[in-house]
Amino acid sequence: MSITLMLISFIFALIPLVIIHELGHFFAAKSVGITVLEFGIGFPPKAATLFVKGDTEYTLNWLPLGGFVRPYGEDFVAPQSPEVAQAALAEIEGRKIENPKSVFEAGPWERIWFFIAGPLFNFIAAFLIFVLIGFTGIPETVAEVSVAEVFSGSSAEAAGLRPGDVITHVDNERVERVSQFEEATRGKEQYTLTIKRDKEIIDDVLVKPMPFAAEGIESRVLILDVLEDSPADQAGLLPDDVVLAVDGEPVKDINFLSDYTDAREGQPIVFTVARGDETFELTITPEKIDGDVRVGITIAAAPLDDTLGAVLANRDAKTITRTAGAGEALSYGATMFWRTISLMASFPSQLISGELSAQEARPVSSVGVSQIGGQVLEQSIEESVVYPFLGFMALISIALAVTNLLPIPGLDGGRILFVVIELLRGKPMEPEREGVVHIIGLLFLLSLMAIVVVMDIINPITLN
Secondary structure, rough: OHHEEEEHHHOOOOHHHHHHHHHHHHHHHHHHHOEEEEEEEEEEEEEEEEEEEOOEHHHHHHHHEEEEEEEEOEEOOOOOOHHHHHHHHHHHHHOOOOOOOOHHHHHHHHHHHHHHHHHHHHHHHHHHHHHHHHOOEEEEEEEEEEEEOOOOOHHHHHHOOOOOOEEEEEOEEOOHHHHHHHHHOOOOOOOEEEEEEOOOEEEEEOOOOOOOOOOOOOOOEEEEEEEOOOOOHHHHHOOOOOOEEEEEEEEEHHHHHHHHHHHOOOOOOOEEEEEEEEEEEEEEEEEEEEEEEEEOEEEEEEEEEEEOEEEEEEEEEEEEOOOOEEEEEEHHEEEEHHHHHHHHHHHHHHHHHHHOOOOOOOOOHHHHHHHHHHHHHHHHHHHOOOOOHHHHHHHHHHHHHHHHHHOOOOOOOHHHHHHHHHHHHHHOOOOHHHHHHHHHHHHHHHHHHHHHHHHHHOOOOOOO
């Protein structure tokens, strides 16, 4: 991956999102009368003063790591020392600022608003980025809906469907992916299909759906890609193959196949595979690839339709973009925003249950973010579409907001926690004590960041 693309992704994704975060604090401070002495782009040392407007000096700084807000009464996360406070007073007098208001003179609810506004602006930015994706091109998967397996006694068998058939229409309406087929058939007592079988088109295939369950099977596994020179490639597996069983054991879902192969390094495994209307067996021996036991395939679920009684797969899938009108773009933005929040909220439970590995859930530094951003930017350039990089920006914006809201000293969430404690106690904690706690928290976070930076350098993040 190009270092240049990493730097570009850092400059155009992370830095603007950090500045947006600080703008949230800035506008919140202004809205409740807190005096903001400086709004800086980058971090000190100061390179230049851009201009002074009202009470605030706008500066450009040498370290290009986002930006900061310097409100009166606070030095980044801690109350100012007497020396710094004296310098701030001299600065206020020199600029002839009337009726200055420090952070600690603000009421508890004003301070909560000041602290929470940064994450709030990141949430708003993520939503707007998702809406922008709607206007510039929503990614959609189009494919052939292929019948991978037909179960005995099912409505699919009764209708005469066979493995390898491609479903093109439901009640004369075109379907281009499995989810579209499921939506088109949901709740219907009967429907007709148009199918493609080899080179023949068969119309008006009548299906009378009925409840069907294959014991222990929710989906099969579809092969999306095969790594060159991998065990799977050498054995003859191809994209669009469907894995039905391993060593005679039906493949219940993706996790079953992954767990089965992970536990059998160096042991031959017999894969039962469906390819079109053919079913055959291949012997594949998992081996270590990039430190993990793998056979060298990228996979996706091929779900069992529980009324049709057949396993359906998206074959020859490709992603297209479609621009949306204002209403659909807003709806798409809201859907993607909440879907991303829900996904992040599920990480702890997925980690505990083993659905998510420690490697997949590892924290990343700005170096790791740049590594991911560089790869996503490369994808956007290669495919001439903007949605991968915009989606990455939205994800990072939400991650910044969620991280800053964690109740850890030194972060916005930790500072909000102290205000909540103040509301419960009826009086604030001494600023000096609170400052010490925040400084300790900040030192801990900086130490953790240093460790994570080293991890990201030693073990760079690559997207599979």
